[in-house]
Amino acid sequence: MNRDWSKPLKLHELARGPVRLELGPDAEARTEIARRLGLRSLPSLAAELTVKPWLDGAEITGRFDAVVEQVCGVTLEPFEQPVSGEILARVVPAGSPNAPDADSGAMELDLEADDPPDVLDGDSIDLAGYVVEHLSLELDPFPRKPGAEFDYRPADVEESPFAVLKKLKDPGS
Incomplete structure (x- = not known):
């Protein structure tokens, strides 16, 4: 489970049907999440989730909206930008x-197939952990402030002493 922000949901709570939740960490938890994700700050994070029974586990669907403050890789200035994304995860209990x-070590790769379900350590799902995980997947690893341009000009190359001597020998070059 997440140390900074946690919202556990026991699998048996899904027996009556889907559970709908709105999640949002407090300021202290957002500070810790920002630190862990390498952000300058996390001014806001909110998620709406639906958790419903799936096979012998659960399916988590929903979306999140956040505002993140990152440092521009070009200007090194901090800037805020909105980040949002969809959440889809499936979980099953251990031993399912x-x-x-x-144990097989072999895994078939099918790019069109759904991801395999996550295996839970216990009988509860840390919904906040899935929100933070999906937020981290949506972050730009090379953030660039809107309008920032990378303007590279190579330094003036000093002429070598041999190039100067060659110009003296060949005045036409």
Whole structure:
């Protein structure tokens, strides 16, 4: 579970049907999340999730909206930008027949197939952890402030002493 922000949901709570939640960390938790994700700050983060039964586990769907403050890779100035994304994850309890076989070592790669379900450590799902995970996947690893231009001009190259001597020998060059 997340140390900075946690919202556990037990699998048995889904017995009556889907659970809808609105999540948002407090200021202290946002500060810790920002530190962990390498952000300058995290002014806001909110998520709307629906968790429903799926096979012998659960399916988590929803979306999140955040405002992140990063440092521009070109100007080194801090700037804020909105980040949003969709959340889709499936989880199953440990020992589930629907869990991916971690012992086989072999894994078939099908780019069109859904991701295999995550295997839970216990009987609860840390929903806040999935929000933070999906936020981290949406962050630009090379942030650039809007309008920032990379203007590179190579330094003036000093002429070598041999080039100067060659000009003296060949006045036409």
